[in-house]
Structure formats: structure tokens, C-alpha cells
Amino acid sequence: MITRCFDRFACLGLCLGASLAAACGGPRPAADATSPGGTQPAATAPAPPPPPYYVYVTNETGGDLSVINPISRTVVATIQLGKRPRGIKASPDGTLLFAALSGSPMAGPGVDESKLPPADKTADGIGVVDAVARKLLKVVNGGSDPEQLAVSADGGRAFIANEDAAAVTVLDLSSGRIVASVPAGSEPEGVTMSPNGRFVYVTSEGDGRVTAIDTAANRVITHFDVPPRPRGSAFSPDGGHAYVTSENGGTVSVVDTAKHRVVKTIKLTGESVRPMGVVVSPDGKRVFVSTGRGGSVIVIDSATNAATGSVKVGDRPWGIGLSPDGKVLYTANGPSNDVSVVDTDTLAVLGTIKVGQRPWGVAVAPAPPAR
16 A cells, blocks of 8 residues: 555656656657747748838828838838928939929919919928938928929939929039029929930920920020920930820820920820820830829820820829839829829739828839848
């Protein structure tokens, strides 16, 4: 009896010594030396890689900037800018963004300006945004009522359309100093730099013309006429041609940039079509035009200068941008407060992204390197 009792106690001691291994029937696995109590650490999913680029959208009445991740198709940040942000461009490396801000009241064609509230000239400027920290760094002088701008390939200068001053301001971006003011036509709006950086085209809504400016001398090379109310322009990748949209003309003008001369006028058809923004595919084969009140994007074959297709997007698309590979297109749809994402091969809408109030400008830029 006593022996059996001691055996039972011995057995119980062995079980306790083995940390209560199940039914004393087997050894317990060795504890994890890196976790308290031998518990396994919870597995964590690896962080997704950053996207190769971001899409930046100015919201005119919201006064801010939406940052879109193109992979998740979500707004990942909202950056406060100031009054009426419209045109936006990025530095070549994507680390800085430059947004045109204006304190002038919103006014459409034919509005009686005497009945508008006075302009807040203190709100005019170029907002400089740190794309890594995602914050507004400063606002620098960009002339009166900035609307759109172009940035040189080295990131050193900006050419800014001053809508109410019939001029283009040349701004040294490193110092924030204005180095020149170049006369342009009435109500200058779109500003686009040629691929070689030698000149910029400036569209003038008020007088239906385009001004070509020599960027080295900061002087006007020439003017040429296009149909009424020109809005945007874009160059072919080789710089040989430019495409100028005319809202009231319902056209796209094809320009020989060697001669600064219109060689073809493409009439676009469709209900309420008003050509606004324009971009050219990286291979130069297609031209994409947003149509404002038409609510669509029209595709033009650059070889034939004929429209080959269209896709319905949001309300009154204006700003337009392409992914670096040209496979995805983005439109800023003002009244519907969203951005349409379009597959450029199939012309199918892949999704719609809600942004801020009255999205206006679109810039697609490489993801900035982390600091």
C-alpha cells in the first residue's frame, strides 16, 4: 500500500515537473526563447509595397489636395492648400508639388464681373507642398490670379498663367523670386512646356489664341489663332506636334511646333461636347480629351487625326492625367466630386474615387523616395 502510494506521488511530481504535460503522457514542446511564457508571437502581414506613382487632385471649392493611391484607388491623404487651387504640377522626382491658388471669385463666361465680390489678392500664390511629409510648406508669389502652370524639367522654374493680368509669370522655384513677366493674350489659362524645354504654349480664353514663349529668353516667339475659348494643350512625346482644346469651338487644333502653326482642326461631335483637358499617350499614338459638359473622354488617333472612341466618366470632367505607362487615365469630375479611373485599352471605367469639393486639376507623379 505504502509503496503504491509513493509511486502515485512520484508520478504526480513528475507531471508537475513537466509543466502538466497532457495526461503525463508525453514531453511538452520547448518554449520559444523569444516570447514570454513560450507563446508564439502573432504573425503580422508584410506591409504592401508603395505604389510606383501617386495621383494628386486639386479641389477648387474645398481648398485642398487629395492624394490618391492608384493601387487601392483610395484617398490616402488630404492636404489643406488655400483658396481656389486649380492647376497643379510636380517636380521631376515627385518630392514637391506646386499648386496655383487664387483669391479671385469664381466666374463663368459672360458673368457680370461688377456684381462679383472683390478679389482677395492676399490669397494669390503658388502653394509648395512636400509630397513626402504631405504638408504645405509655403505659398510664394506667382503673380496675380494664378490658374495653371508648367515646371521645367530640372525643377528650377515655373511658368504661371495670370488669368486677370494677361501675363505669364516666370518664377525661380529655388528662391521663390519672380524673374520675369511675359505678356500673353486675354485670360491666359493653359500652360504647357515642350518636351525639350525650349518653349511653352499658353492658351488665352479671351481672344482665341495661343502664345509661344521662348523659355531661355523669357520672350514671346509668336502668337497663333485657334477656335474660341482654348483651354488646354499637350505635346506629343517627340515634341513635333501639340494639341490644343477649344471649349466653345468644340475642336482640337493640331499644331506643327516647328512652325507654330495649326495644320489640322479636329471637330469633335457628341451632345454638349466641350473640349477641356488633353493628354497624349507615352507612345504618342493616342490623344485623350476631356469634354466638360459632355461628361466623357474622347480618344483621337494621332496618325489619322480622327476620333476613334469615347467613354462616359463623371460630371463635367476637366483635369486629366495618365499613368506613366499610359494604361490608366484619371479625370477630375467637378460637380460629382470624384475621379474616374479608366482603362485606356478597353475604355472601361475601372472605378470612381470620391475626393474633395469640385475637383479641378490632376497631376500624376512618381512616388517620392522616403527620407
